[in-house]
Every structure is written in structure tokens, then in C-alpha cells.
Amino acid sequence: MTAKLARNMRRGGMNLHNKAVRGNLIHAPVCGQIEALLDALILIDEAGVIAEVLPGCPPRLCADYAARGALVTLRPGQYLLPGLVDLHVHAPQFPQLGKALDLPLDRWLMEHTFPLEARYEDVGFAAEIYGRLIDTLLANGTTTALYFATIHLPASLKLAELCLQRGQRALVGRVAMDHPQTCPAFYRDASAALAADETRDFIAQVQALPGNVPRLVWPVITPRFIPACTDELLQLLGALATQTGCHVQTHCSEGDWEHQHVLARTGQSDAAALADFGLLTRRTVLAHGNFVSAADMDLIGAAGAGIAHCPVSNSYLADAVFPLRAALDRGLHVGLGTDIAGGASPSVLENARHAVTVSRMREDGVDATKPAGSRGVPGARIDFREAFWLATAGGGAALDLPIGQFAPGYMFDAMLVDQNAPHSHLGVTADDDAADVLQKIIYLVQRTNIARVWVGGRMVHEI
Ligand code: GUN
Numbered sequence: 001m002t003a004k005l006a007r008n009m010r011r012g013g014m015n016l017h018n019k020a021v022r023g024n025l026i027h028a029p030v031c032g033q034i035e036a037l038l039d040a041l042i043l044i045d046e047a048g049v050i051a052e053v054l055p056g057c058p059p060r061l062c063a064d065y066a067a068r069g070a071l072v073t074l075r076p077g078q079y080l081l082p083g084l085v086d087l088h089v090h091a092p093q094f095p096q097l098g099k100a101l102d103l104p105l106d107r108w109l110m111e112h113t114f115p116l117e118a119r120y121e122d123v124g125f126a127a128e129i130y131g132r133l134i135d136t137l138l139a140n141g142t143t144t145a146l147y148f149a150t151i152h153l154p155a156s157l158k159l160a161e162l163c164l165q166r167g168q169r170a171l172v173g174r175v176a177m178d179h180p181q182t183c184p185a186f187y188r189d190a191s192a193a194l195a196a197d198e199t200r201d202f203i204a205q206v207q208a209l210p211g212n213v214p215r216l217v218w219p220v221i222t223p224r225f226i227p228a229c230t231d232e233l234l235q236l237l238g239a240l241a242t243q244t245g246c247h248v249q250t251h252c253s254e255g256d257w258e259h260q261h262v263l264a265r266t267g268q269s270d271a272a273a274l275a276d277f278g279l280l281t282r283r284t285v286l287a288h289g290n291f292v293s294a295a296d297m298d299l300i301g302a303a304g305a306g307i308a309h310c311p312v313s314n315s316y317l318a319d320a321v322f323p324l325r326a327a328l329d330r331g332l333h334v335g336l337g338t339d340i341a342g343g344a345s346p347s348v349l350e351n352a353r354h355a356v357t358v359s360r361m362r363e364d365g366v367d368a369t370k371p372a373g374s375r376g377v378p379g380a381r382i383d384f385r386e387a388f389w390l391a392t393a394g395g396g397a398a399l400d401l402p403i404g405q406f407a408p409g410y411m412f413d414a415m416l417v418d419q420n421a422p423h424s425h426l427g428v429t430a431d432d433d434a435a436d437v438l439q440k441i442i443y444l445v446q447r448t449n450i451a452r453v454w455v456g457g458r459m460v461h462e463i
């Protein structure tokens with residue numbers, strides 16, 4: 001956190017509670033469609049909830065807000081967008097970002113990830129890394145993150161506390177993993193009962209964090225993935241999900257090795273096994289899902305569960321490209337995940353770009369020695385509008401939270417994009433219509449363009 005932001009936050013100076021913002025707003029409430037409101041007015045209530053979105057600026061209302069110093073007017077070249085939703089982040093893997101991506105998943109976990117995650121027994125180490133990660137994600141426009149922490153309750157709680165302090169909307173899971181054959185002795189839960197008990201304690205402690213205003217930081221039931229958990233643990237966590245109604249997150253059918261391992265052990269796919277364990281709910285987010293079948297999609301859709309599509313990570317660790325178009329056409333809840341550190345970028349926008357790119361490669365195919373007609377998967381592409389929806393409203397819907405769009409009753413979680421920032425690549429011209437502006441934003445915005453970020457009306461980042 002910069003000294004300037006800390007000062008402003010103390011003063012409450014750039015918080016937007018009971019204020020109005022006037023300027024150009026772009027959002028995507030419906031998948032595949034964008035809505036650009038030029039010179040619009042958005043009213044925020046005292047709790048940071050959007051009270052009204054007016055397509056124009058009624059002069060009397062604007063004058064009233066201006067008279068009491070409660071009108072923030074955006075400058076030319078600035079655009080207000082919903083904050084980004086990251087549906088899959090491994091917080092402890094931040095130091096591993098950009099490393100070891102030439103390994104397959106099983107070796108990547110054993111040789112790099114588990115030894116690193118084991119270090120979070122040290123809460124001081126956790127506090128340092130987690131603080132830097134939250135600042136980095138906020139600076140990239142991520143207003144909501146769904147985090148895996150580690151098996152350590154104190155360090156996982158530290159992550160929840162730091163999100164609360166810094167004002168990031170966060171869903172945090174203390175990771176459960178007890179399988180003696182797949183988890184190393186230095187990094188696994190001593191028993192299924194202990195993992196379930198600590199998960200229960202973690203839920204209670206996060207819910208009781210002082211100042212955890214409704215809807216800011218949530219506990220998440222987090223079996224790492226079926227290979228890392230015994231049946232007993234999965235059953236206990238499924239029962240906990242039913243009892244508490246908490247969110248659930250896990251990895252699902254990510255790559256060949258994982259998918260085949262689960263088939264061999266349970267005789268069914270990840271999605272079907274998770275459903276049997278009671279872990280497929282409206283508040284479940286499955287990371288990846290690259291190998292899900294049509295029947296799996298039916299199960300996931302019937303449960304109302306969501307999928308975190310992680311296109312950057314999948315290009316390295318997954319062996320395949322997620323059938324995103326099919327998932328969207330079935331109306332499944334889907335959003336985007338960075339999958340730090342499987343994906344070597346902390347940016348949801350980078351993943352939005354990559355989601356478009358990999359969908360085009362899935363459609364065209366990649367081997368030019370094959371005939372064009374049988375090279376790829378016809379109709380597999382998505383476009384920038386759908387990618388933007390995934391990064392915002394799609395992610396919000398997957399979490400079953402009122403975030404990701406500018407509408408009354410939704411939280412004012414937003415980022416201010418400024419094309420006139422230093423070293424900007426973004427160059428909107430007079431010839432560009434609203435769709436062009438959004439497309440340029442998706443492809444060209446860098447961290448430097450994200451001038452300010454708010455969560456629930458509270459300013460949490462400023463350049
Ligand atoms: N499967 C189980 N654990 C992990 C992890 O940390 N990252 C990824 N990408 N896949 C996993």
C-alpha cells in the first residue's frame with residue numbers, strides 16, 4: 001500500500017459512500033453484450049451499494065451532489081468498469097509466480113509447490129507474502145478474489161484478516177489434504193477428522209472477524225482436489241457444506257493425470273464424485289474443468305455450481321483447452337481465474353485476453369498438416385465481450401454475490417481506467433465506438449492504466 005493511499009484511506013477522502021460518480025461507464029450484465037453509458041451518473045449509498053444508475057446526468061441532482069462536495073467527475077479518457085473477479089488464486093504460491101512452468105502438474109506440485117506451501121506454518125512469512133499479493137491484485141483491478149490458502153489455520157486466518165484490512169472482497173479457504181499416498185509427510189493434514197475440525201474452526205473464526213461487514217470476507221470449504229483427499233475427508237467436508245451453506249472450491253478434471261487418477265480411484269469423473277460427496281452446490285467453484293464431459297456439465301449445471309476458467313495456467317499444466325463455448329451455451333456459471341502460480345500472471349485482464357486467444361486456437365486447431373475442416377472444434381470461439389463478462393458479472397454470478405455490474409443493489413466494486421496514464425498503450429480515438437473502446441481496454445490496459453480501485457465504495461488502490 002502506498003503512503004498516499006494510506007493517507008487517503010485514513011481520511012476517507014476518496015471513499016464514495018453517499019457520493020455520486022459522473023462519467024463513462026462500461027459493463028456487461030449479460031454474457032455477450034456490453035452496455036456503455038456515456039456521461040452517466042451512478043449513486044452510491046452509505047453502505048457502498050449502488051443505489052441508482054442514471055443514463056444521463058439530471059442537472060438538479062448533479063448540482064445537489066456537487067454542492068455538498070459529493071460529486072466525482074471523471075476526466076476525458078477515463079472509464080469506470082466493474083472490478084475484476086478472480087475465481088482461482090493460490091495465495092501462498094505468489095513467490096512461485098513465473099517459475100517451474102516447464103514441469104507437469106504432479107512434479108510441479110511435489111518439487112516446488114508443496115515445499116513452498118509448507119513454509120506458511122510461519123505466520124510472519126505468510127503476512128509478508130499475503131500483504132504483497134493483495135496489493136498486487138488490487139493494483140491489477142481485482143476487487144474480489146477466491147483464494148486457496150494452505151493447510152495452516154493461523155496463516156489462512158492471516159490472509160482473511162489482511163484482505164479485510166486492505167478492503168479486498170475475498171473468499172478464503174484453509175486447504176484440506178490428508179491423503180498419505182499423494183501428499184508428502186511434510187505437508188498434509190494428520191487426519192481427516194483434524195482437517196474437517198480445523199475447517200469448521202476456520203469458518204467460525206472468519207465469520208467472527210471484527211469489522212467483517214456483510215459480504216466482505218467469506219470462509220470457503222477447500223478440499224485441494226480428490227487425489228489429495230481421502231474419501232473420509234471428502235465426506236466430512238461435504239457434510240460441512242450442507243450444514244454451513246459455505247462456498248466450496250476445489251480442482252476438477254484439470255489435466256490427463258488428475259482426471260485419470262480420479263477415474264481409476266472412484267470409477268467416475270471428478271464432477272460426479274464431488275456431487276456424491278455433497279460438494280457440488282450452488283456455491284461451489286470448480287477450478288479448470290478441462291476434461292468435463294457433457295454429462296458432467298449437466299451435473300454442474302443442475303447444481304448451479306461454477307467453473308473457474310484459467311486459460312493462462314491451462315496452457316502450461318492442463319494438456320487441453322477448456323470447452324468454454326459449450327459451457328456458456330449451456331448457461332453454466334463460468335468466470336476467470338489467474339490460478340497463481342499455475343498461470344504466470346496476476347492479472348484477470350491478461351486471462352480475459354488469453355481466454356479469447358485459446359478459444360480461437362481451439363476453434364481453428366493447431367496442426368497445419370491436418371485438413372482445415374477437421375483441425376479444430378467448429379464454433380469454439382468467444383469474443384472480447386464474453387471475455388469481459390467472464391471477468392466481471394460472470395465471476396460474480398458464479399460466486400452468487402451481487403458484484404460485477406453496475407445495477408441497483410450491487411456492490412460498488414469498480415476500477416477507473418485512465419488512458420492518459422504514464423506509459424499507456426491504450427489509445428482511444430474519436431473514430432472508436434463503445435465496442436472498440438472496450439475491445440481496446442481488454443487488449444491494451446496494463447497496471448499503469450488502473451488509476452483507482454474501489455470495493456464496496458471504499459478506495460483500496462490509487463496510483
Ligand atoms: N491441483 C492440485 N493442486 C493444484 C495447484 O496448486 N495448482 C494447480 N494448477 N492444480 C492443482
Ligand code: FE
Binds near residue numbers: 090287
Ligand atoms: Fe489451482
